[in-house]
Amino acid sequence: MADIHELVDRMRSIRDTLKITNAMYLISSNNFQKSKRKLENAEPYYYNIQYAMLRILRNLEEDVTVYIKKNNDEGKKKKRAFVIIGCDKGMAGDYNHEVLRNVEKFMGECESSRNFVLGELTRHTLVSHGIPVEKDFIKNVASPTQHRARLVMSKVLPLYKSGEVDEVWILYTMLDNGVAPDLIMEKLLPLERDESVWVNGMHMSDWGAGMHYESVEMLPSPEAVMDVVIPNYLTGYIYCSMLQSNCSEENSRMKAMKNACDNANDMLTELEGSYNRARQAQITQEITEIIAGATAQKK
Template sequence: MADIKEIQDRIKSVNDTMKITNAMYMIASNKLRKARKMLEETEPYFYAARGMLDRVMRHLPEDSKDPFLNQHEDKDPKDVIRGYIVITDDKGLAGAYNHNVLKLAEEHIRQDGDNWKLYVIGEIGRQYFLRKNIPVDEEFHYTAQNPTLSRARWISSMVLEPYLAGELDEVNIIYTAMKNSLVCETHFEKLLPLERPKNNDEMLKMAGITTTLEEFLMLPSPEAVLDNIVPSLVTGYIYGAMVEAFCSVQNSRMMAMDTANDNAKQMIHELSIQYNRQRQARITQEITEIAAGARALKRAHELQAKMREANLQALKQQQ
């Protein structure tokens, strides 16, 4: 069993660690407020863009051959080359946030054989794939902690260029979104190619667009309209995913630090009980030793008194 000095050192160490986790909790809380504001400002544009795209897609001719539509329906699924935009964080200490994203990405990569390309956002993801000897086609530094529209536009251009060149057949994105203040979910979304909507009344309603019959004229051509809308939509979707991921990681870090604080308090409580028991045992031992010493001293005095008395009686008899 540890002695009192060791327990005191452990209590001090846990208290020092709890100061750090408390500071990280406050930092994550402030960043979460910033991220939620960014998310609120992003959602109206995203839903409006999706609504506009859905309107365009509903009025596209059936024989349209736009490159943003599914052009590899007759292609063997094993030969389809898929690109994955994987959004992780630059730091750890966020619970299972990074693990869930990387696990989902690795599952899809294994299913695709060698027909895939990775576009990684975040230092954790880059280091993970480096350790696994999984090649990364593009990596984007300092983006996970500072999502901006310009960076989303740059990432969008990096995936659209090989897609339009025929080097990619699909573009997918893997990120984490907040379901509520307690739960974050890992999402897998296909960005390209586009699919004709079947029933998207809810999205249209959120975009403020009615589903009444409308006359829709696309000039100079439906393909030209798509070529102008889709890159902006992909950029907006990537930016929205980055903001969602930034919001989720701050929420996950807050929860992780809160759990760490609770565990530290519980550990300090248990160590304090152990310390008090050890201290009480030491005090009891000291009292026992003092009492035993007092009894021994008393017996010694009594023995000396008896010896003096015996000596006196012996002298009297000699006289």
């Protein structure tokens, strides 16, 4: 059985740690609520830009612009640009390692990759595993803004237009039913009329045939219209993905701190039981020694 002083020191240490994890749980809980409100406020915009893109794509012929292509070479490996949205801070469970595992998986499926990383800790993790990072945007994940999303867009869109990459993908996390985060990998470019657009969780091909879609004439040309629309579309998409990831990160951190608090309380309960047994054994021994001494004096 452990020494009483050792047990007291361990319980004191765990209580000090519990104060920290409990404070971090409260902070992450507050941050999660703020992130969730921002996401709820941005979701109408998020769905509307996708709906607007759906309307435009329905009125475009195939291959009229560089942004819309049909994938005729399924077996060919592509040159891809990845926008990877991770986290700036740790202590969020396996959140960051889950991002890393999926990045390694998707990079193995392409010929080459150009990686644009949002999140200081994610950048450090990728570099430490030998994954090259072309450009990082640190300190952007915790406070997403349209301006920061536009900076990311301005780096990846020229690569696609110049032909340096064949596809642009984004990796981010989304809360599944508001509880567990799911990693999402979606293609941003090129847009494919029959499989790339989702509106409010519904696939483009699932939208009812009876819905009214007006004819849209694009002036001066479809290419000129798309040159204006695509940057705004990508900016909005990246911005809302940043909000989703931030919300998922804070939720993971909140759950990790809650688990840490629960584990600390369980350890304290176990150590207090050990302490009480050790203290009782010490008291019993002291009483036995007193009785033995008194008996020896009588003799």
